[in-house]
Amino acid sequence: MKSQQDLRLQLKSIDHKSYPSYKSLRGAYRFPKYVLSIDHVQGDPFAAPSEVSVTIDAKAAGFPAFAMKDRLTRTALADLLLRGFAAKVNRYTFKAKGSGKSGLISVSHPGQEVLQRTACEVSETTVTARFAVGFPANGRTINAGELDKILFEYLPQCVEQAFYYKNLNADKVKQVIELAEDQQAIRDQLPQSGLVAFVADDAILPRESGISSKPMKGAVAFSSPERLRVTMQLPHRGKITGMGVPKGITLIVGGGYHGKSTLLNALELGVYNHIAGDGREYVITDATAMKIRSEDGRFIKNVDISMFINDLPNGRDTMDFSTADASGSTSQAAGIVESIEAGSRLILLDEDTSATNFMVRDAFMQKVVSPNKEPITPFLSRARDLYERAGISTVLVAGSSGAFFHIADTVIQMDQYEPVDITAQAKELCAQFPITREPAKAFALPHSRRVLEKAKNDAVRRRDYRSGEIKKGEPERLKVKTLGVDGFSLGKQQVDLRYIEQLVDSEQTAALGLLLKYAVEHLADGRRTIAETADWLAGKLAQEGMAFAAEHGSVSGGYAIPRVQEIYACLDRYRVEL
16 A cells, blocks of 8 residues: 555646646555545546545544444444534635635535435444545646645544544533434334334424424424323433324324424434434334325336226226326325335325325215226225234324324324324214225235336447447446436436435435446346345345445445335336336
8 A cells, every 4th residue: 555655746746737647646545544545536627526535443543332333323423423524624625726626625414314324434443434525726737736735734634633532522422322322222112112103202393494404493392192102211311201103093183384294204204313403313213114195207117006906997907007107196006015015114194295086085976986986995995904914004194084083093183283182082073973984895915026127228238439339248337417315317317206205315315326227237137026126235235335336346425325115216216118
């Protein structure tokens, strides 16, 4: 391995040369307290900045054993270190001058959720931080003196202050690790307590605004209804009380703007741990929970939606249903079936974002259109079967149809952001206002075998651009372009993830793009199923992180590990020929 002196000499030798000479810097260099690796060099000062990483020996960093003992604690520690490193680096970005992106030092900035990220990874032996640096230039001429400032003055200070335990607040480190262990303790206690979610007393659920996930100042603190209040015993905090959401069918009702969707949103994001001060630190949901909504126009291939939709007038087979342009009802049916395949034990629904004809059919409509003329078995008629026959619970926000009260095990009314248990009153009213029960077809779990296929426009062979001839061999590498949280493009295709509402960070979307690219290039053989592909990818992520999917085995910062549920959802929305 080269030394820092070698790097400095190389910098001096290329000073004032043309910008491509920066590529000679690629490689690893030993600094006194870390190894600096220049992994990718940008083509010019206006291109995406260069990718750089530092690796610190974990033993030298001096973190106590309690922070390093397992993946949970190491992920929490990495999140803390990344936030600290980002704060330090922000002081130095663009202090080095030049053209274009010269002097930029860019580090991931995590939100309220604690995610496993490639920007900072802590293993049993190393701490690795990955970030981007705009290599300075005047025009397109190398300014080595300014890069020298970044690599030999600014960066060593940031690394020393951010990644060595002796320079951190020891109490803060302890609090972060203990919070993560307490959050996991709640999640572990949910099944044995007969719960799918827990919302702590004094939690702050409302957010600052529609574009900010920070807690709203002056918001009403959550207080559990007495009948639903449970006590959790945590390893560090001790006893904590809050509302337990039982297994089964839970209905959330209330007037407009009283907090129904706010509670549901907190529950759907309770699959992640949150940082201290978020207000939702102790809002914990079954890790497999999936929020489902209608998605007009989405792609569906070979999904068994016969549980909900049968006997279509055109004779289409709903046990192997495909469409390039789904309706609201078929998309929602497919979403639920796909979530079952992904192993979800809890489905979250909001009536406002659901297809009305998929959710319920009232008595009048049943009279007008007889059941033998209606191919849709509404969710109202399937929710009980899903729980009793498949162990899948439902939490549903309802605002217009009273029919849902008749299937609910628990009814929570939100009244000015305060939850009230009205289960007993609701059951009394159900007795007074009976509904006509529409007979449902026999219940059977879906059993489709969906195979991952490669889209035809993703099977382009490498072309010799001089002769124009297509070469035999490996397919041409696909390019991924992340389009924020909402999706990405893979080659010529755009993968729309707008309605996967538990994606909270564009780095998760970027990771899904890279995983789909890998799957298309290496796993789509016409035999491997989507379930097998998703499980293989999830297993590989658990073992190796994102490195296996990266080009040339060198992963950059800018990726966050998604849940297996989102991997399934991404594979499900990859369009192929029908």
